[in-house]
Amino acid sequence: MRRVRVRFAPSPTGPLHIGGVRTALYNFLFARKNNGDMLLRIEDTDSSRFVPGAEDYIVESLKWLGITIDEGIGAEKEGAFGPYRQSERKHIYRKYVDQLLNDGKAYIAFDSPIELESKRAEIPNFQYDAQTRLSMNNSLTLPEEEVRKRLENDEQYVVRIKIEPGEDIVVNDLIRGEVSINSSVIDDKVIFKSVDELPTYHLANVVDDYLMQITHVIRGEEWLPSSPLHVLLYRYLGWENEMPQFAHLPLLLKPDGKGKLSKRDGDRLGFPVFPLNWKDPRTGEIYNGFREAGYFPEAVVNFLALLGWNPGTDQEIFSMDELIEQFSLERVSKSGAKFDYEKAKWFNHKYLQMKPDEEVADIFQRILIEKGFIEDTDKVIKIISLIKDRADFITDLWEQSHYFFEAPEHYDAKAVQKRWKPEIPEQLEELGKMLLSLEAASADEMEKSIKEWISGKNYHLGNLMNALRLALVGELKGPSIFEIVEVLGKEEAARRIKKAIEVLSGES
């Protein structure tokens, strides 16, 4: 058995899409599960679509998610099969192009883009193939002498694969089983272009996968239709025995409507579709990332892993190690999965709840400092323990806890109307005084004393407690009122009571 080697091979044309992230994740899980190697290769054969910074973005995204690379770009040690950027492998491809040319498996074509365009406009369903190639400008139709002259004159050309028609090509897909397609419907794809001396994706990925000894090609379903071409390429190159196994992953679809998830959907529906924030260097356009939206990488990984794969059990929460342990391509589903943002949020909620309060407090401290609050660590931990379960994100924490740090500036109008009864100011004032005279300082003790006091006075418990909450928080929300008093301290609580009476009774 050969050592398992898989690759994630994105092209640096912009930020890494979340679907690409999932492809990377499945490659990674498969490699780890089988004690194999995970390579990162950059497919930058289209020089015109290169976007600066995209490669770094890819590496940083994978790193953030805990998808570690063993070999290639972003690996600790690059590895013995480099270079891992296709643009740096120029010198390697030429040899195989010549081999195909010499073996009569490919030919040189001079048709200009304009000529091809007009051909397509002229003939419906025009395809450059066995039917049409003899009516085109190429080394099959031009005299040898003419071809040589054109090449000597540095005329632009492309190399096309010469597909033999009428043969059923079978691709054995690990997820879908046998997929068969007749070679007559495959066109003579461009495999090399003289303009930048680079191969196209089809040739480059076959050559590189072969040379890098890739055993499994795990990629998106959009490659399924061209995989027979790749099989043919392996065959024409004489590598069919070393051909990797294919696994085509179902696509990630839009949550509403139709089509595969695109970058526009994020803006349109208000959630990220990229791992990290990205600013387009040309347009200045901002794309939102999961990281900046407050997601934990573990939650994103967990969510993504289950979009298109499941182990057949009821387990929902998986650590990376558990995913590795349980992952298999056989259990990847065949149909596309709609991106469910609500579920993504739920995963993050779960992960937030699982994090120790100390750890959450540590992150929250940084937010507090940014807002200008210097707070005692134990106090912050205490607050986190009180409010954590009502937050989905670290970024929700401030919204849920601000009243611990700053007195309310205004009071929720609806709540005031409902709970600020005429008798309340007097009762609250008494309560404030009583509070200050208490020896007890813990929530439990205070609860006991205050409740006793209220029932002794025959005051309405619900009304008074809610009014107190209104005075302390400004709204009718939050954890136990006595816990709040404990954290605030009796003095601060009394101050807030006084202020609420001034503000609210002044108005009424």
Next chain:
RNA sequence: GGCCCAUUCGUCUAUCGGUUAGGACGCAAGAUUUUCAUUCUUGAAAGAGCAGUUCGAUUCUGCUAUGGGCUACCA
């Protein structure tokens, strides 16, 4: 248009010929909570359609429909 792939609750999915078709998200109701949330309980919610194979089909086959992908000197 041509080719390829897919099709179970609104969504993600389980089921590898015989199940009251299970779980999760979301939704609804109830309980708990002096509030909000959490939590717990309960509920509504699915085999695209039509043939065929079979004692028996969600499961196998075919057709139709629907959805998706590909059809570039892009990946």
